[in-house]
Each structure stands twice: as C-alpha cells, then as structure tokens.
Amino acid sequence: MAAANGGASRRSRPNVLVTGTPGTGKTTTCSLLSEAAGLRHVNIGDLVREKSLHDGWDDDLECHVINEDLVCDELEDMMEEGGILVDYHGCDFFPERWFDLVVVLQTDNSILHDRLTSRGYTGSKLSNNIECEIFQVLLEEARESYKEDIVMPLRSDNVEDISRNVGTLTDWGCSLQVHVILWLDLLCAICKCLYVQIELLPQKTQIFPSPPIKDTV
Ligand SMILES: Nc1ncnc2c1ncn2[C@@H]1O[C@H](COP(=O)(O)OP(=O)(O)OP(=O)(O)O)[C@@H](O)[C@H]1O
Ligand SMILES: [Mg+2]
Numbered sequence: 001m002a003a004a005n006g007g008a009s010r011r012s013r014p015n016v017l018v019t020g021t022p023g024t025g026k027t028t029t030c031s032l033l034s035e036a037a038g039l040r041h042v043n044i045g046d047l048v049r050e051k052s053l054h055d056g057w058d059d060d061l062e063c064h065v066i067n068e069d070l071v072c073d074e075l076e077d078m079m080e081e082g083g084i085l086v087d088y089h090g091c092d093f094f095p096e097r098w099f100d101l102v103v104v105l106q107t108d109n110s111i112l113h114d115r116l117t118s119r120g121y122t123g124s125k126l127s128n129n130i131e132c133e134i135f136q137v138l139l140e141e142a143r144e145s146y147k148e149d150i151v152m153p154l155r156s157d158n159v160e161d162i163s164r165n166v167g168t169l170t171d172w173g174c175s176l177q178v179h180v181i182l183w184l185d186l187l188c189a190i191c192k193c194l195y196v197q198i199e200l201l202p203q204k205t206q207i208f209p210s211p212p213i214k215d216t217v
Contacts, residue, residue, distance in 0.1 A: 011082030014176050019091045020105035021133040023115040025156040030087040032166045037173045044088035068093040092145045102146045104139045105156040
C-alpha cells in the first residue's frame with residue numbers, strides 16, 4: 001500500500017475518505033465507523049453549509065455550488081494531523097496525499113432507487129443519481145484520482161453490509177496504526193542508539209588523536 005505508507009510516515013493516524021453516489025450510506029457508515037475506530041467524522045455537505053464554503057445555490061441541481069478551494073483550505077490543518085473520516089459524494093478535488101484509504105460505497109440500483117424516492121427525490125435528480133450508480137462514476141473517479149491499491153469498493157445494500165464494512169474498516173485502521181507504532185518504536189530505538197554513540201564520541205576521538213600542531217616559529 002504505497003500511498004498508505006507514504007501518508008502514515010507524515011501523520012500518526014490514518015485519514016479515510018468515504019465516497020459514493022448519494023444514498024449509498026456514507027453518512028450512516030461514517031457515523032458508526034467514527035465511534036468504532038475513534039476517527040473524527042467530517043461531513044463535507046454539513047461543513048459547506050455551516051461555514052458557507054460555497055458560491056451560492058444551484059436551482060437546477062437543488063444544492064449549494066461547493067467552493068472546492070475553500071473546502072480544502074478549511075480541511076488542510078486537520079488532515080495533516082490525521083484521524084479524519086471524510087464523507088462526500090465526490091473525490092477528485094481533494095489532494096491525493098491526504099488519504100490512506102478511499103472507500104467507495106456501492107448499492108444495487110433498485111435498492112438505491114427506493115432509498116432516494118423515499119427521500120423525496122424525483123425527476124432528473126433521481127435519474128441522474130441512479131445513472132451515476134449504474135455507470136460507477138464514483139468508483140471511476142476514485143481510481144483516476146488515487147493510487148488503485150488504496151481504493152476499496154464496498155457493497156452497501158443492507159444493514160449486514162454496514163456492520164461488515166464498519167468491522168473491515170476498523171480492522172484496517174487498527175492494523176495500520178500498529179504498523180505506524182512499530183515504525184515509531186524502531187525510529188526511537190535508532191535515535192537512542194545514535195544518542196549513545198554521540199555520548200561516547202569524546203572517548204572514541206582519543207583513539208584518533210588530532211595531529212600535533214606544528215611550531216610556526
Ligand atoms: N447499507 C444500508 N442498508 C440499509 N439502509 C441503508 C444502508 N445505507 C444507507 N441506508 C439508508 O439509506 C438512507 C441514506 O443513507 P445515508 O444518508 O447514510 O446516505 P449518504 O450516502 O450519506 O447520502 P448523501 O450523499 O445524500 O449524504 C438512510 O435512510 C439510511 O438509513
Ligand atoms: Mg450523507
């Protein structure tokens with residue numbers, strides 16, 4: 001997992017992006033995963049509304065026009081610290097270096113159709129989202145934006161899927177943290193070793209005494 005190792009070397013806790021077509025269960029999964037894995041859940045839609053990180057309202061799409069630069073600026077510091085679970089139905093504008101894992105939730109089309117209609121989606125809003133799922137737009141976007149080995153598609157059709165996904169992702173987070181801790185331990189051991197060597201340095205230099213200073217007179 002190249003990007004995971006690269007990311008973990010700069011932060012002590014992993015960052016995870018959970019993406020997928022609207023209604024696939026990102027927020028439901030993130031809420032449970034946040035508790036199980038002790039990650040901080042950042043719902044980008046809520047953040048955009050709360051902090052007005054948008055360029056107004058789109059009447060056709062019935063949503064705010066997200067200002068991607070403002071969102072990235074807002075997130076930068078916390079992403080650097082790590083331990084963040086980002087929940088958003090897009091993934092191509094975040095810096096690649098932010099994430100150790102990109103989860104793409106996927107749902108059977110007829111199940112998703114029922115979920116979205118029960119939310120009141122109709123017309124083009126409903127059909128656009130169903131088409132987005134049929135053509136696996138988010139999976140494609142994730143694979144184009146991140147190294148393929150950190151992109152993890154997960155089924156989210158029913159409650160059992162949610163529970164299995166939360167388990168899988170919690171296990172993944174734990175194993176990555178153990179990996180990071182082992183590396184930190186190794187680094188500490190090397191530093192201690194170097195410290196001891198430096199402490200012994202004056203004695204060692206005795207073995208190689210400096211050449212006698214020549215009389216200049
Ligand atoms: N795997 C699942 N099994 C059963 N119900 C689910 C599952 N995933 C989500 N749901 C239900 O579908 C609805 C939408 O879920 P949720 O809000 O988590 O989706 P979302 O991906 O966050 O959507 P959005 O992108 O619009 O925020 C909720 O009522 C939720 O309870
Ligand atoms: Mg949501």
